[in-house]
Amino acid sequence: xxxxxxxxxxxxxxxxxxRFLETEVKQHVHQLEHDDIYPxxxxxxxxxxxxxxxxxxxxYGGLGLSTSTYAKIVARISETWMSLSGIINSHxxxxxxxxxxxxxxxxxxxxxxxxxxxxxxxxxLTEPDAGTDLQAIRTxxxxxxxxxxxxxxxxxxxxxxxxxxxxxxxKTDPEAQPRHKxxxxxxxxxxxxxxVARKLEKLGYRGIDTCELVFEDYRVPVDxxxxxxxxxxxxxxxxxxxxxxxxxAARGVGVASAALKEATTYxxxxxxxxxxxxxxxxIQLMLGEMATRVEASRLLVESAAKAYDEGRRxxxxxxxxxxxxxxxxxxxxxxxxxxxxxxxYSKEYNIERLYRDAPLLTIGEGTNELQRIIIAKxxxxxxxx
Numbered sequence: 023x024x025x026x027x028x029x030x031x032x033x034x035x036x037x038x039x040x041r042f043l044e045t046e047v048k049q050h051v052h053q054l055e056h057d058d059i060y061p062x063x064x065x066x067x068x069x070x071x072x073x074x075x076x077x078x079x080x081x082y083g084g085l086g087l088s089t090s091t092y093a094k095i096v097a098r099i100s101e102t103w104m105s106l107s108g109i110i111n112s113h114x115x116x117x118x119x120x121x122x123x124x125x126x127x128x129x130x131x132x133x134x135x136x137x138x139x140x141x142x143x144x145x146x147l148t149e150p151d152a153g154t155d156l157q158a159i160r161t162x163x164x165x166x167x168x169x170x171x172x173x174x175x176x177x178x179x180x181x182x183x184x185x186x187x188x189x190x191x192x193k194t195d196p197e198a199q200p201r202h203k204x205x206x207x208x209x210x211x212x213x214x215x216x217x218v219a220r221k222l223e224k225l226g227y228r229g230i231d232t233c234e235l236v237f238e239d240y241r242v243p244v245d246x247x248x249x250x251x252x253x254x255x256x257x258x259x260x261x262x263x264x265x266x267x268x269x270x271a272a273r274g275v276g277v278a279s280a281a282l283k284e285a286t287t288y289x290x291x292x293x294x295x296x297x298x299x300x301x302x303x304x305i306q307l308m309l310g311e312m313a314t315r316v317e318a319s320r321l322l323v324e325s326a327a328k329a330y331d332e333g334r335r336x337x338x339x340x341x342x343x344x345x346x347x348x349x350x351x352x353x354x355x356x357x358x359x360x361x362x363x364x365x366x367y368s369k370e371y372n373i374e375r376l377y378r379d380a381p382l383l384t385i386g387e388g389t390n391e392l393q394r395i396i397i398a399k400x401x402x403x404x405x406x407x
Contacts, residue, residue, distance in 0.1 A: 171240070
């Protein structure tokens, strides 16, 4: 009975989202993406829908949705415009870090503001010389009375220009060994010393703000240290990245599905040699592969989301979903372009946008090369000889 109710509520939410995407988003995507314009009006409507509080517990004003439902939301948004999913993803990784690891006071103050989007942002991890190897970060936070004084640079930080808060990974003990024991996570709101240095120009994933940040004697109150304990920041971040990888995998499902739908439709109206190209075996082989990739990716995402909801360690499941779904998005985007021929290369069609957006998914939230290493290590650990 409870499962039936949950499924019914989920469908209502997804139907409402579909109407929003159809009436408020689709007609604007081409122009906003082409001109790299931040979708401020759409973001305000996303706040009203409660999307910034998707997985925040209801007691803090969020929707309290399962990760499984959230992944379906992300896939649907990405099928329309992937950039919109990034606006809520980074924000919810930050929220998850506070919800999972924050002090009672931090949860009571920040989570309601995160849920409404009053405070909105993302995570500050990557640096010019540290991406996949987060233990190599150089941003330092030194204790000075009731504050930490932060100095350093972050780059490729989503939601940092139009957002106002980030979960900032720093070194509170740069000399610690092993290195991760000197890392901490701070809730950093914009203020003196927190500078957005520049917006980064990108091949795809346009319309969303991705910036370089500089911190010069930026002061953060000590009570903004997530969990109130130094030295556990990397652990807190990695648990959030499991959610992030599920999100990116769901984006892969959305992009792969969008490419499949575009190709399926076009193949029925485009004719060569006196018949629709969908009747040519070469095109049928491509469509069959594309459809199988979408369905396999969707099932892997569901498996990872279920594990996350149950509180199980899911770095292997999330890694599998992220690796396969994003590679599927990349391949489907290319296949859709080939099916469209010259029209797929034109900016008048959606295909070229999918083709530019998909590569980011194979790099973001940990490269796919790293995912395969994680999968292999977990495989060995879980199945000792």
